[in-house]
Amino acid sequence: MIEARSVTDRDEGSWFTISPNGLAALDVLDALGPVRALGVPTRRNVIVGATGRGLGALSLGTPLPDGTPALSFKRPRLAGALVDEARRRGIEVLDGVRVSGAEQDARGAAVVCDDGTRLTGDLVIGADGIHSAIRTAIDPDTPTGRYVGLTNFGGVTHDPTIAATLPAESWYFVFGRRAFFGALPTPTGDVVWFVNVPEAPISGAQRSATSESGWRDRLGALAAPDAGPFAGLIARGRLELAADNTYDLPSVPVWHRGRLGLVGDAIHAPAPSSGQGASMALEDAVVMASSLAAATTIEAGFEGFERARRARVERIVAVGARASSTKTPRGIRRVLNDAAMRLVFRHVVTEKSQAWMFDHRVALDPRARVVG
Structure with a gap:
């Protein structure tokens, strides 16, 4: 197993939520127990407009049989804990190694690392994200990521007073006049927050030239016209993602070739608005293991995985794209959008209509062995 992040990066990065379908996949792999305590219980999304008027609320799915609801994690902490668990099970993990390509022949497959190292095996499964080097090795004409019109910022503020005013065990979302905001109170009195800003992509030069205080000043100005706690959270918080x-x-036309295959964001990266990116990757892990265990050849295993997954994951990517598009209207469209959103959350986007996404459960083929 090759991990691009080094062990020193475990506290750098944003938060995300794993809904019950993703947690169920972790549980199937006997990996939920070791990481459960890192998560903040998150049962629903509460959505309001710029004036603070409620637009709706949405459950994040039926809890697991033991009562575990969706859990929100700091991404690098969860990733680090899962790497530790892999090592505990005797799996070799190379930290801080980046892959630049992959090769294969009739006898096996290999990855080529940035430093020129070549690592060989029976097959290669790329879980290397939207800008996947393995996907390019499989298909040089593979599509690239599509910009969804939003830049993303995230941080954390220790403020037990504000945390107590927010809905418990919930993400609190605000469709603001100038941006979209989200906040999650934690049991320790921290408030995790993010800002989605509708704008053109931010360049590397602009990123390098802007200080943390400069970003926070800009985000605070975006939050200032809206009701709610975000201007204060941003002013007093620590920026962790900028x-x-x-x-x-x-949609990726080619998911595999010979001994090379893909999972996760490398083949179906939904916008964060879907809330399903990590859960989809965890489902993939179970289905890929099951498909390979049941198949007589590696390529047949990859084909079985694609048949089982393509329709579901592309439907979820489409859901995320639609959700992202609601974060960008301006002016009078904002007012009209709030009125429409109340109707949407009452009649269209409901717990029942979302059950196919959150309440889905994957199962591990008995022939796929879990290393314990």
Whole structure:
């Protein structure tokens, strides 16, 4: 197993939510127990407009049989804990190694690392994200990520008073006049927050030239016209993610070739608005293991995985794209959008209509062995 992040990066990055379908996949792999305590219980999304008027609320799915609801994690902490668990099970992990390509022949497959190292095996499964080097090795004409019109910022503020005013065990979302905001109170009195800004992609030069205080001043100005706690959270908080241009990957024609295959964001990256990116990757892990275990050849295993997954994941990517598009209207469209959103959350986007996404459960083929 090759991990691009080094062990020193475990506290750098944003938060995300794993809904019950993703947690169920972790549980199937006997990996939920070791990481459960890192998560903040998150049962629903509460959505309001710029004036603070409620637009709706949406459950994040039926909890697991033991009562575990969706959990929100700091991404690098969860990734680090899962790497530790892999090592505990005797799996070799190379930290801080980036892959630049892949090769194969009739006898096996290999990845080529940035430093020129070549690592060989029976097959290669790329889980290397939207800008996947393995996807390019499989298909040089593969599509690239599609910019969804939003830049992303995230941070955390220790403020037990504000945390107590927010809905418990919920993401609190605001369709603001100038941006979209989200906040999650934690049991320790922290408030995790993010800002989605509708704008052109931020350049590397702009990112390098802007200080943390400069970004926070800009985000605070975006939040100032709206009701709610975000201007104060941003002013007093610590920025942990800045100027992240948001992309999705709607459809990838070629998922595998010979001994090379793909999972996760490398083949179906939904916009963060879907809330399903990590959960989809975890489902993939279970289905890929099951497909390979049941197949007589590696390529047949990859084909079985694609048949089982393509329709579901592309439908979820489409859901994320639609959700992202609601974060960009301006002016009078903002007012009209709020009125429409109340109707949407009452009649269209409901717990029942979302059950196919959150309440889906994958199962591990008995022939796929879990290393314990």
